[in-house]
Amino acid sequence: MTEDKKNNIRVRFAPSPTGYIHIGNVRTALFNWLFARKNKGVFVLRIEDTDAVRSRDEYVDAIVEGLSRFGLEWDEGPDMGGSLGPYKQSQRTAIYEKHLKSLQERDLVYECFCQPDELEEMKKRKLEKGEQPIYSGKCSDLSEKEKRALRGEGKQPAIRFRVKQEEIVVKDLIRGDVTFNTSTIGDFIIFKSDGLPSFHFAVAADDGEMKISHVIRGEDHLTNTPKHIMILNALGFVPPLYAHLPMIVGDDHQPLSKRHGHVSIKEYLEEGYLPASLMNYLALLGWSSGDDQEIFTPAELIKKFDLLNVNKSSAVFDTKKLNWMGMQHMKNIPDTKLAQLVIPYLKSEEIMDCKKHVTEEKFDHLKKVVNVLRPYLSKLKDILKYADIFLCNDVKYSDEVTDLLKKDESQKIMKSILKYLPVDGVNKDSFNTVLSKVKEETGVKGKSLFLPIRAAVTGRLKGPELVDVFPLLSFGTLKERFEKALKI
RNA sequence: GACCCCAUCGUCUAGGGGACUAGGACACAGGGUUUUCAUCCCUGCAACACGGGUUCGAUUCCCGUUGGGGUCGCCA
Numbered sequence: 001m002t003e004d005k006k007n008n009i010r011v012r013f014a015p016s017p018t019g020y021i022h023i024g025n026v027r028t029a030l031f032n033w034l035f036a037r038k039n040k041g042v043f044v045l046r047i048e049d050t051d052a053v054r055s056r057d058e059y060v061d062a063i064v065e066g067l068s069r070f071g072l073e074w075d076e077g078p079d080m081g082g083s084l085g086p087y088k089q090s091q092r093t094a095i096y097e098k099h100l101k102s103l104q105e106r107d108l109v110y111e112c113f114c115q116p117d118e119l120e121e122m123k124k125r126k127l128e129k130g131e132q133p134i135y136s137g138k139c140s141d142l143s144e145k146e147k148r149a150l151r152g153e154g155k156q157p158a159i160r161f162r163v164k165q166e167e168i169v170v171k172d173l174i175r176g177d178v179t180f181n182t183s184t185i186g187d188f189i190i191f192k193s194d195g196l197p198s199f200h201f202a203v204a205a206d207d208g209e210m211k212i213s214h215v216i217r218g219e220d221h222l223t224n225t226p227k228h229i230m231i232l233n234a235l236g237f238v239p240p241l242y243a244h245l246p247m248i249v250g251d252d253h254q255p256l257s258k259r260h261g262h263v264s265i266k267e268y269l270e271e272g273y274l275p276a277s278l279m280n281y282l283a284l285l286g287w288s289s290g291d292d293q294e295i296f297t298p299a300e301l302i303k304k305f306d307l308l309n310v311n312k313s314s315a316v317f318d319t320k321k322l323n324w325m326g327m328q329h330m331k332n333i334p335d336t337k338l339a340q341l342v343i344p345y346l347k348s349e350e351i352m353d354c355k356k357h358v359t360e361e362k363f364d365h366l367k368k369v370v371n372v373l374r375p376y377l378s379k380l381k382d383i384l385k386y387a388d389i390f391l392c393n394d395v396k397y398s399d400e401v402t403d404l405l406k407k408d409e410s411q412k413i414m415k416s417i418l419k420y421l422p423v424d425g426v427n428k429d430s431f432n433t434v435l436s437k438v439k440e441e442t443g444v445k446g447k448s449l450f451l452p453i454r455a456a457v458t459g460r461l462k463g464p465e466l467v468d469v470f471p472l473l474s475f476g477t478l479k480e481r482f483e484k485a486l487k488i
Numbered sequence: 489g490a491c492c493c494c495a496u497c498g499u500c501u502a503g504g505g506g507a508c509u510a511g512g513a514c515a516c517a518g519g520g521u522u523u524u525c526a527u528c529c530c531u532g533c534a535a536c537a538c539g540g541g542u543u544c545g546a547u548u549c550c551c552g553u554u555g556g557g558g559u560c561g562c563c564a
Contacts, residue, residue: 016564051563132490133560158562184491192562199564223492223559253556288501292512313494314557321500321514375527450523462524
C-alpha cells in the first residue's frame with residue numbers, strides 16, 4: 001500500500017442543486033480541496049438532491065461547470081463515478097432504505113402522522129409558553145391500529161428519529177470540543193412523507209457510507225452536527241472529524257445575498273476574474289498562512305494550507321481587495337495567454353469583429369496592447385475600458401474632452417504635434433523628442449501639455465501612460481485623431 | 489425565547505503571558521515617478537468591545553456583560 005492511501009483521508013463537498021453555486025459554498029469547496037490535496041487524500045463531490053421539488057439537473061451541470069472553471073477537480077463524483085457511489089443522493093435510495101429498516105427493527109425511529117399545519121400550531125403554542133419549540137413526541141407511541149386508522153384517512157407518515165437524552169461532543173478541528181445536550185433537540189424527521197430521506201439522514205448515512213474522514217463545512221451546520229452524530233452512531237459508523245468554517249458575510253455583516261452584488265461564482269468568472277486570483281482571495285477569507293505573504297499560486301496554497309490556521313470569526317467579503325488581488329495575478333500571466341483570454345470580451349463588445357479570424361498580425365498587436373493595459377486590469381472585462389484606443393479606428397469624446405480640446409491652447413498643441421510626428425511611427429525615444437519639440441514651440445509644459453494630447457488620442461482624461469500608448473498607434477491613426485481634434 | 493459559535497485598525501489578518509511604543513495587506517490621505525492615474529514607490533492615518541479575576545506581568549488564560557452570527561423546517 002502506498003503512503004498516499006494509508007492515511008485514508010476523504011473529504012467531500014456536498015452542494016444541493018437548487019441554484020447557481022454561491023461564493024460562500026465555493027470557499028467551502030476550496031477548503032475541502034486544499035485539505036485533500038495537501039494531505040494526499042480524496043476529494044468527493046456529492047450532490048444532495050433530496051429536495052424533489054427544488055432540485056434541478058441543470059443546476060448539477062452548473063455546479064460541475066462552475067467548480068471546474070474555478071479550478072477544482074474532484075476524485076469521485078457524479079460525472080466520473082468512484083467505488084463508493086453513486087454520488088447523487090437521488091440515486092442512493094436503496095442504501096437509505098436499508099439503513100432505515102435497520103433502525104426500524106431496533107425501534108429507534110417511529111412514524112409520525114402530524115401534518116405541517118398541526119406542527120406549526122404546536123410550535124407556536126410552545127413558544128408562547130416559553131418552552132423549547134421542539135416536537136412533542138405525539139406520535140411516538142402510536143399503536144398499529146391507530147396507524148392504520150391514520151393511513152385510512154389518507155395520511156402518509158414521515159419517520160422520526162427517537163432522540164435519547166445524552167451529551168454529544170462535536171470534535172471540531174477549528175473550534176475545539178463543542179458539547180450539546182440533546183434535551184434541546186426534539187425527535188426529528190429522517191424520512192419525509194414523500195419517501196425521501198431528509199437532509200440530516202442522507203448526510204449522516206452518506207458520510208458514513210462514503211468513509212468520509214473529515215467534514216469541512218460552513219459554521220451554519222455546527223448545531224446540526226449532534227443530529228448527524230446521533231444517526232451515524234445509530235447506524236454503526238464512527239463519526240468523522242469536523243471542521244466548521246467561519247461564514248462569509250457582506251459589508252453590513254449580514255449573510256451574503258444579491259444585495260451585496262455578485263454572489264454566484266459564475267458571475268465572477270464571467271467578469272473575467274482569473275480563477276487563481278479568486279482562489280487566492282477566497283483562501284485568505286478565513287485562513288492565513290501565518291506569515292506576511294498575500295499572493296499565492298494554487299500550488300502554494302496547497303503547500304501551506306492547514307486547518308489549524310483557519311479563523312473562527314466570520315469574514316467580510318471585500319471586492320476592493322479582490323480587485324487588487326486580481327491585478328497581482330494579472331502580472332504573472334504570459335501575454336500570449338492573456339491576449340487569448342481577452343478576445344471573447346473584445347468580440348462581445350464588437351471591438352473586434354467576431355466573424356473574422358484573428359490574424360497573426362492582429363494577434364501580435366493585441367499582445368502588445370495587453371502588455372500596456374495589464375497593470376490596470378483586475379479582471380479580463382476591464383480590458384474594455386481602454387481597448388478601443390488601440391483597436392478601433394475612432395475614439396469617442398466625452399463632453400469634458402471636447403471642452404478641453406476646444407481651448408486655444410489645445411488647438412495650438414495639436415497643430416504643433418502634427419508637424420513633428422514622424423511618418424514611420426513613434427517609439428519611446430522619439431515620443432519624448434516630439435514632445436520636447438512641441439513643448440519648445442508652444443511654450444506649454446507639464447499637465448497642460450499632456451492632457452490635451454491624451455484627450456485627442458484616447459478620448460479620455462486618464463489612462464495608461466502616453467509614452468506607452470503612442471508606439472502602438474500608427475502614424476495614420478495619430479494623424480487622424482489630431483486632425484479630428486482640430487476640427488472640433 | 490432556548491441552545492451553540494464568535495469578538496485585534498473601516499476590511500482581511502499576524503499575535504498563542506513579557507520579544508508589542510500591537511506587525512502585514514486592502515481601503516483611505518499626502519507625496520514621488522520632470523503629464524492624468526486604476527499601475528509602481530514612499531510616508532501617514534487607524535485596532536486589542538467592556539468589567540472582573542489568575543499572575544510579578546495580560547491582546548494573549550478564566551468568568552461575566554455587551555454586541556454580532558448560527559440553529560431550533562416533511563429546505564439543504
